[in-house]
Amino acid sequence: MTRIVFEKPDAVALVAExxxxxxxxxxxxxxxxxxxxxxxxxxxxxxPGGKEQMAAEIMAHIDAWFVTEMFRPLEEGDPRAAIARMxxxxxxxxxxxxxxxxxxxxxLDETRDRFSSAIxxxxxxxxxxxAGALTRAGLAAAxxxxxxxxxxxxxxxxxxxxxxxxxxAIFGRTLARLKERLGAAIEESVPPARII
Amino acid sequence: MTRIVFEKPDAVALVAExxxxxxxxxxxxxxxxxxxxxxxxxxxxxxPGGKEQMAAEIMAHIDAWFVTEMFRPLEEGDPRAAIARMxxxxxxxxxxxxxxxxxxxxxLDETRDRFSSAIxxxxxxxxxxxAGALTRAGLAAAxxxxxxxxxxxxxxxxxxxxxxxxxxAIFGRTLARLKERLGAAIEESVPPARII
DNA sequence: TATTTTATAGACCGATCGGTTTAGAAGATC
DNA sequence: GATCTTCTAAACCGATCGGTCTATAAAATA
Numbered sequence: 181m182t183r184i185v186f187e188k189p190d191a192v193a194l195v196a197e198x199x200x201x202x203x204x205x206x207x208x209x210x211x212x213x214x215x216x217x218x219x220x221x222x223x224x225x226x227x228p229g230g231k232e233q234m235a236a237e238i239m240a241h242i243d244a245w246f247v248t249e250m251f252r253p254l255e256e257g258d259p260r261a262a263i264a265r266m267x268x269x270x271x272x273x274x275x276x277x278x279x280x281x282x283x284x285x286x287x288l289d290e291t292r293d294r295f296s297s298a299i300x301x302x303x304x305x306x307x308x309x310x311a312g313a314l315t316r317a318g319l320a321a322a323x324x325x326x327x328x329x330x331x332x333x334x335x336x337x338x339x340x341x342x343x344x345x346x347x348x349a350i351f352g353r354t355l356a357r358l359k360e361r362l363g364a365a366i367e368e369s370v371p372p373a374r375i376i
Numbered sequence: 377m378t379r380i381v382f383e384k385p386d387a388v389a390l391v392a393e394x395x396x397x398x399x400x401x402x403x404x405x406x407x408x409x410x411x412x413x414x415x416x417x418x419x420x421x422x423x424p425g426g427k428e429q430m431a432a433e434i435m436a437h438i439d440a441w442f443v444t445e446m447f448r449p450l451e452e453g454d455p456r457a458a459i460a461r462m463x464x465x466x467x468x469x470x471x472x473x474x475x476x477x478x479x480x481x482x483x484l485d486e487t488r489d490r491f492s493s494a495i496x497x498x499x500x501x502x503x504x505x506x507a508g509a510l511t512r513a514g515l516a517a518a519x520x521x522x523x524x525x526x527x528x529x530x531x532x533x534x535x536x537x538x539x540x541x542x543x544x545a546i547f548g549r550t551l552a553r554l555k556e557r558l559g560a561a562i563e564e565s566v567p568p569a570r571i572i
Numbered sequence: 573t574a575t576t577t578t579a580t581a582g583a584c585c586g587a588t589c590g591g592t593t594t595a596g597a598a599g600a601t602c
Numbered sequence: 603g604a605t606c607t608t609c610t611a612a613a614c615c616g617a618t619c620g621g622t623c624t625a626t627a628a629a630a631t632a
Contacts, residue, residue, distance in 0.1 A: 184580080203485035205402035209620055220621080221580050230621065280484050287540035288481045289399035296542065303540045326553070329537075333550055334526075337533025341525075344483035344499045346492065354529055357522070380610080405590055416591080417610045426591065 186218055191226045194218065196238040200282045204235055204291040232294065239283060239298045246302070249273075251309040259313035260366070266310070267359050270335060277342035277351025284336050307332050314362070318369040327365055334358050382414055387422045390414065392434040396478045400431055400487040428490065435479060435494045442498070445469075450505035455513040456562070462506070463555050466531060473538035473547025480532050503528050510558070514565040523561055530554050 186194075194216040198207050201215075209231070213220055227233040250269050253262040274281065283302050286295055307328045314324035338354035341347075382390075390412040394403045397411075405427070409416055423429040446465050449458040470477065479498050482491055503524045510520035534550035537543075 186579085201486055203399060203401060203487075205399060206485050206487070208618075210618075219579095219581050221582075221623090224621070225579055284536050284540065285484045287536055288476050288484065289402050290397055291399075291402070292539060299540050300542060303537060326549075329546060329549070330530075330553065333533035333537055333546070334529055335533070336536040337529035337531070340480050340483055340532040340536065341499060341529055343488060344480065344495050346496060350525065350529070353522075353525070357526065382609085404588075406588075415609095415611050417593095417612075420591070421609055 184217055186222060186226075188226050191216070191218055191222065192234075192237055192241050195223070195227075195234050196241070196282065199235060199238060200280055200285070203289070204231070204286060204294075205289070207231070235286075235291075235295065236298070239286075239295060239302075242283060243298065243302050246306070251305050254309035254313040259317040262313050263310070263317070263362060267355060271352070271355055274335075274339060274351065277339060277348040280343060281336060281339050284339065303332060314366070317366045319365060320369075323365065323369075327362060331358050331362065380413055382418060382422075384422050387412070387414055387418070388430075388433055388437050391419070391423075391430050392437070392478065395431060395434060396476055396481070399481060399485070400427070400490075401485070403427070431482075431487075431491065432494070435482075435491060435498075438479060439494065439498050442502070447501050447505040450509040455509035458509050459506070459513070459558060459562075463551060467548070467551055470531075470535060470547065473535060473544040476539060477532060477535050480535065499528060510562070513562050515561060516565075519561065519565075523558060527554050527558065 195212055195218075198212050198215050201207075202211060209220060209223070212218070212223065212234075223234070224230070227237065229236075250262075250266055253265055273279070283299055286292060287299050292299060307325075310331060311321070311324045311328035314327055315321050319327070334354050335358070338351045342351045391408055391414075394408050394411050397403075398407060405416060405419070408414070408419065408430075419430070420426065423433065425432075446458075446462055449461055469475070479495055482488060483495050488495060503521075506527060507517070507520040507524035510523055511517050515523070530550050531554070534547045538547045
């Protein structure tokens with residue numbers, strides 16, 4: 181028999197796609213083995229805690245990726261550059277609306293109760309990181325916070341509607357609209373010194 | 377033994393709440409019987425087609441409700457009044473963000489493939505009905521369409537984030553923001569005759 | 573090359589899955 | 603009140619569930 185060998189990071193990524201497509205409850209062990217080609221033996225070798233551990237590690241992996249690629253730049257880097265990068269990262273990560281947000285999907289059913297703190301942390305950090313960047317770009321804290329919330333809400337909503345309507349274009353339009361709105365808000369708030 | 381008697385409309389509503397909480401795959405027959413107090417006998421009497429029929433009838437029921445309470449008024453009634461009513465209906469129906477959108481949740485995993493046309497119709501009609509009302513209120517068709525899309529996207533995103541953050545307040549804030557934006561757009565487009 | 577560790581394949585387990593059937597209670601019709 | 607239809611309760615079904623276990627192949631270490 182032909183034996184296929186996997187490394188754990190690959191296993192995490194492969195299983196993640198199955199959860200993304202089928203949801204936590206919808207992803208049965210047999211569907212995971214069928215779609216990833218990982219046998220049950222391999223899966224339980226990498227994830228002795230079973231489905232729950234798989235989901236937990238996947239979420240941690242996604243979170244870590246967003247932290248380095250998006251959150252930390254927003255928190256620490258040049259705000260305008262980091263925001264520009266955020267639009268690209270978002271569009272690329274979600275494959276222009278064709279890929280659902282696993283963490284957002286987990287939030288909707290009772291799967292949320294299993295992973296509530298991971299889910300909460302992810303969205304909270306996204307909103308706060310973006311709000312921080314907007315504040316450093318010159319916006320008032322309250323306005324920055326509201327706009328950051330609007331952006332993350334818009335991204336999640338657009339992902340839902342892109343799937344619901346079977347039309348990715350809505351994701352691109354939403355991203356463009358949000359980008360413009362943020363750009364306009366930053367423009368308006370340029371410090372007086374530069375206007376005079 | 378005490379026998380509990382149900383009528384079908386009640387059965388639909390009760391089962392709907394279970395799907396809402398657990399998702400389509402997460403809602404097992406045993407969890408449905410446990411939460412609704414409907415026995416398997418009753419459930420298969422009302423829904424001989426099993427889970428799939430339950431979900432289909434629930435979606436049809438939700439759709440019909442939205443048609444009479446929201447879509448038709450937007451399509452046919454006074455646009456400003458219908459839009460005002462829409463904000464109230466939305467807030468009430470989704471219990472200020474504590475209740476998820478079942479149709480939106482179904483859109484995210486492969487449950488979508490079972491009910492794709494019902495899901496698509498629901499969101500398409502919402503967007504088009506609202507765009508129609510905005511057009512009749514004086515907006516250009518393209519702007520109306522964009523704003524309508526923004527509103528439905530915002531509502532869906534806010535529902536996701538309300539659950540994810542465990543904070544209903546975001547739903548109210550989003551609704552208020554969208555309401556204000558729509559109001560401003562309508563104000564701006566009052567016909568010249570009324571300005572002069 | 574011998575030994576040990578790591579990872580894979582798949583049979584196997586009890587529990588639960590969605591769904592069916594049967595017996596009979598409650599409601600409706602006469 | 604007899605009859606018929608509607609509806610409920612729960613035992614029951616094969617299939618699938620998530621998870622365990624064993625044998626062994628491959629890789630790493632010696």
